[in-house]
Amino acid sequence: MLVERIEAKWIDAFASVFEMCDVEGSQTAAILSESQSRAVNVNLAELALDRLGTPPIHVIVPTPRQSAPVPVRSTGASDAIAGSTAVMAALGAVDFVVDCTVEGLLHAPELGSILGEGTRILMVSNEHPEALERLLPQPDLEPKVKIGIRKLIGASEMKVTSAAGTDLTVDVSGAPCGGGWGYTSRPGTISHWPGGLCLAFPKAGTVNGTIVMDRGDMNLTFKRYIESPVTLHIDDDYVVDVEGAGTDAALFRSYTDAWGDREAYATSHVGWGMNPGARWDTLSMYDRSQTNGTEQRAFAGNFLYSTGANEHAGRHTLGHFDLPMRNHSVFLDGEAVVTDGRLQGELA
Structure with missing residues (x-):
């Protein structure tokens, strides 16, 4: 059984990936999450950014009501932002966004507006941090x-x-x-x-x-x-x-x-x-x-x-x-x- 808790090695893993994203102290960062996000990944992202001298702001939104006739899974098209101009403005105002939404922003309708402000986004897939640690990106x-x-x-x-x-x-x-x-x-x-x-x-x-x-x-x-x-x-x-x-x-x-x-x-x-x-x-x-x-x-x-x-x-x-x-x-x-x-x- 895997436990979802803070581990120093997982902070190391998150910090390592953020460094690959050229995150450093002169930049601004935000963590986007929702009420059903995997809390341990949100916490690890915060601690890793703080370690790199880029303490983030948190943008937390409620997970939307269920409107589909069947469960929605693994779409990469989060509807958590729900078209909120305030959320998009906050995300577009920073250099780097860590996307910890359940489904991810990869195909979200608001993505183009956020990227258009020059923000770069890393979508942390909704995995247990053990898998993320094992699958650290390799430069080659x-x-x-x-x-x-x-x-x-x-x-x-x-x-x-x-x-x-x-x-x-x-x-x-x-x-x-x-x-x-x-x-x-x-x-x-x-x-x-x-x-x-x-x-x-x-x-x-x-x-x-x-x-x-x-x-x-x-x-x-x-x-x-x-x-x-x-x-x-x-x-x-x-x-x-x-x-x-x-x-x-x-x-x-x-x-x-x-x-x-x-x-x-x-x-x-x-x-x-x-x-x-x-x-x-x-x-x-x-x-x-x-x-x-x-x-x-x-x-x-x-x-x-x-x-x-x-x-x-x-x-x-x-x-x-x-x-x-x-x-x-x-x-x-x-x-x-x-x-x-x-x-x-x-x-x-």
Whole structure:
């Protein structure tokens, strides 16, 4: 059993990451949290910033009322700010924000306004600090992620295959692309800890084919390993059929149908994991309340397919799945960047 208390080693870990974000005494900082935030991470962030000579202000907001028909998990689209101009003004007035909201600001509607003020944001994923300590960012990951992002930006087509039966084609020409390596030092940017992803947000009508989720792949909204294969048939971005006789396919259908929103079946983003320190098997080591599954999104060589909102394709919904898969191959204009779950070339 893991206890959530202040540990000196965890203050060290937070301070180390903040130093990678170029936090120092002449700057201003804020910690954004909500009433349901993981309190130990908020406290560790405060103590680490104070150690670096940058005592923060706290911006604490109530966790919003539940309005969805099913629980909302792991979206990266926190609604905690709820459009408050006062909160956005406070966050935009400092140099550095530590995001300790439950869902994170990565896809929050207020993000652009805050970053537009030159603030840089580190989203501390809602993990137990033991996982954050174990997944401290490594500086040699940054150049490799940047290479991967450049490859994505320059590509016209992503092709994804697997021995289990995946055969997916994505037109990524002109698609917004990005990624992260666990820290950020440039004004007007956001990153998340743990990091290690290369992602594209395909434009409308550009994703077609079949995805087969095999045993050991994951549905991170449920924080669950797949135990019986699930086949997704995708037509012009939308999952039009979910095949599978087991509980995993039934859960996929039931949760997605509960939104009563076709956009919940749409493609959000596609990409692959880059972090060699992240592992697919550690999800089994944590209680569901102790993990957000960011490690499983980032483990090196996974293919990540996600359903739900994609603002670049004009689609908005709270329904969301992150589905990292092992043993897949990813090709960009015919060049293998991942082969059978292993990073290739400069990315390895």
